[in-house]
Amino acid sequence: MTSTRVIVGPPDPETGRKVQIGDRVVGHAFAVRDVAAFMQEAGLQDWDELDVVRSELIEWRGGGPEHW
Structure with a gap:
């Protein structure tokens, strides 16, 4: 997992930011905590919001982790 590409798409006020891990869309995030949850589901159980921001x-497309 650590070499897998993770893409957080540009912000959309209605659908959030699309999160893709590898070639698979895993969901839409409305906050950093959502991205952390997707990373945990992908096998990085120890990841938290700070890990997501620093990784x-x-x-991050269309703005960094501070843009929602």
Whole structure:
């Protein structure tokens, strides 16, 4: 998992930010905590919101983790 590409799409006020892990869309996030939950479901159980914000594994499109 640690080498898998993670993409958080641009913000959308209605649908949130699409989160893709590898080639699979895992859901839509409305906050950093949602991205952390998707990462945990993907096998990184120890990840929290701070890990998500600091990670270089995640490509943020349309703004960083502070844009929702």
